[in-house]
Amino acid sequence: MTTDIQTLAVLGAGTMGRGIAHVSALAGYDTRCYDPFDAARDKAASAVERNLAKGVELGKVEGADAEAALGRLSFTGDLAEAVDGADLVIEAVPESVALKVETFEEVSKHAPEHALYATNTSALSVTEMAAAGDRAERFAGMHFFNPVHVMKLVELVKGLETSEETLATMRAVGERMGKQVVLVNEAPGFVTTRINALIGNEAFRMLEQGVASAEDIDRALKLGLNHPMGPFELVDLVGLDVRLAILEYLHSTLGEAYRPNRLLVQHVAAGRHGRKVGRGVYRYDESGKRQR
DSSP states (O other): OOOOOOEEEEEOOSHHHHHHHHHHHHTTOEEEEEOSOHHHHHHHHHHHHHHHHHHHHTTSSOHHHHHHHHHHEEEESOHHHHHTTOSEEEEOOOSOHHHHHHHHHHHTTTSOTTOEEEEOOSSSOHHHHHTTTTOGGGEEEEEOOSSTTTOOEEEEEEOTTOOHHHHHHHHHHHHHTTOEEEEEEOOTTTTHHHHHHHHHHHHHHHHHHTSSOHHHHHHHHHHHSOOSSOHHHHHHHHOHHHHHHHHHHHHHHHOGGGOOOHHHHHHHHTTOOBGGGTBSSSBBOTTSOBOO
16 A cells, blocks of 8 residues: 655755656656755756756657656745645755754654655664654655666665555655665665775775775776776765765764775865865866866
């Protein structure tokens, strides 16, 4: 049994939030994307429009479907307006338990009683966040991947009290968005983040030790292990600050294997947060293209 979902609210218009809003609107859901910052909303609206246009150009999206998706998508700086009447609320704010808990506490004041809640966290406790939201049985994780309109996976994360109906409904939503859905019982880092964090941390350790250059480490994993991106290309895309926060959490919950490498910590301290700021392990121009 599933709950009928017609209206979807996405909280956060950053890289992940705008990507989720994109696939939600394209899947036919009336979609509202909330962010308190005007600049973030404007940037998100432009990115969705640009990515849909690119999809049309490549023949992956029909022109009429792209136009209809844009018609179903709206942006607002008012959280109450965003969640009013929403059937499903997907949170995509920065990776801070305190911030996410605060967000869901506010959402619970305005969302309808029947609404389901999902967090897009890549590592944090779904159960802890559910306890703040007043409906733990209707709360789960929906971990999307960047770029959302391209990547096919969603990790559906079951918290301690998540109901089977909630899981079935969120699985159906993910599949309608064109995603492959895997079910994960809550554990720190779920599946993909836990493994990626280890690979990325070890890559920084190898770079620090002079085993090979960043370019050659990336090339080795792509050509030798068939990874679509090297670990440094990936961390620049995800954000070094995001990766560091995840490693710190995994270190505190899973132990010494996840202690952040010193070179990663130094990069973050220097403001080298990745492609989004123009400098991570590599340098990028204003369009996000890597400089050689």
